[in-house]
Amino acid sequence: MNIHLSDDWLMRKAKIEGKTSVGAGHPPIESVDQQKPKTKMTLPASSTDKLVCEEAQTLDDSAPGIDAQSKQ
Amino acid sequence: MSAFTSIKLFHHDSSSLKPAELYADLSKLDVTTAELSWQPYIEKKIKSLESAGTSQDDWPEHLHWDWSQLRRDTQSKLAHQWYGIKCDGKWQGLMVLETALHRARIGADKGKHLVYINYLASAPWNLAEFVEAPVYGLIGTIFVRVAIELSFNLEFKGRIGLHALTQSEGFYRDICGMTDVGPGQEYSQSKLRYFEMTKDQAEDFVREEKQ
Numbered sequence: 477m478n479i480h481l482s483d484d485w486l487m488r489k490a491k492i493e494g495k496t497s498v499g500a501g502h503p504p505i506e507s508v509d510q511q512k513p514k515t516k517m518t519l520p521a522s523s524t525d526k527l528v529c530e531e532a533q534t535l536d537d538s539a540p541g542i543d544a545q546s547k548q
Numbered sequence: 549m550s551a552f553t554s555i556k557l558f559h560h561d562s563s564s565l566k567p568a569e570l571y572a573d574l575s576k577l578d579v580t581t582a583e584l585s586w587q588p589y590i591e592k593k594i595k596s597l598e599s600a601g602t603s604q605d606d607w608p609e610h611l612h613w614d615w616s617q618l619r620r621d622t623q624s625k626l627a628h629q630w631y632g633i634k635c636d637g638k639w640q641g642l643m644v645l646e647t648a649l650h651r652a653r654i655g656a657d658k659g660k661h662l663v664y665i666n667y668l669a670s671a672p673w674n675l676a677e678f679v680e681a682p683v684y685g686l687i688g689t690i691f692v693r694v695a696i697e698l699s700f701n702l703e704f705k706g707r708i709g710l711h712a713l714t715q716s717e718g719f720y721r722d723i724c725g726m727t728d729v730g731p732g733q734e735y736s737q738s739k740l741r742y743f744e745m746t747k748d749q750a751e752d753f754v755r756e757e758k759q
Contacts, residue, residue: 477553477698479555479693479697481555481693481757485757486556486565486686487558489686489723490558490686493719493723495682495685496688496719497677497713497715498687498689498716499610500668500711501609501666501667501711501713
């Protein structure tokens with residue numbers, strides 16, 4: 477990235493900025509939850525050797541079958 | 549860590565500009581190094597807030613940020629770009645940009661892509677809420693300029709957006725000339741306000757460089 481900032485501009489900005497606090501962001505945990513699709517891995521009761529991975533609207537521990545949850 | 553761009557920071561004590569470097573594509577080691585050097589100041593601040601009985605709701609938001617975790621969360625995502633400013637051999641600031649998920653909310657370009665500043669922080673020794681005499685200034689201004697430049701490069705016409713930390717709202721509104729759009733809706737538990745820079749505001753910000 478080529479950025480050429482003149483000393484004049486930087487000094488003007490520095491005078492305006494003073495010792496004002498800078499910072500931006502958002503709650504990390506919530507953002508990670510938003511970006512990762514929620515998936516649910518289910519081992520059907522009728523099968524012991526087949527894993528089914530499906531996208532789930534909600535994660536419901538009370539669903540039948542042996543469930544394993546993953547954030548991936 | 550990739551090749552750097554030469555920039556300058558404002559040294560408060562001498563009221564002069566000091567040479568610094570802007571790096572892109574920070575490595576895990578870069579982020580961990582920054583975090584470790586910042587940690588003592590953050591821990592000291594947390595202890596002082598605890599002894600003063602300040603409610604955690606009133607603590608600066610960035611006290612809780614886990615930069616190494618953020619680096620892991622974003623390492624496989626092409627839409628995230630890490631930047632850092634180094635001076636005196638120390639990381640003076642970090643910024644994470646996101647270029648795919650967010651859209652403009654205001655102005656004629658509403659709904660179009662923008663560069664979203666996911667995280668931006670200056671080292672605690674540069675912030676008045678951590679130390680009596682902050683060392684360097686212009687970190688925020690230069691990072692905002694970098695975000696605008698990336699927005700131009702991606703043909704987003706300079707549009708950028710961010711959620712400002714409460715103590716930094718004045719910086720984005722009054723110094724950067726961004727629009728205070730209001731409380732961020734997507735982070736419902738947060739009190740952070742969303743700020744956006746339109747195409748025209750970005751052009752004004754850049755035009756000032758040539759005056």
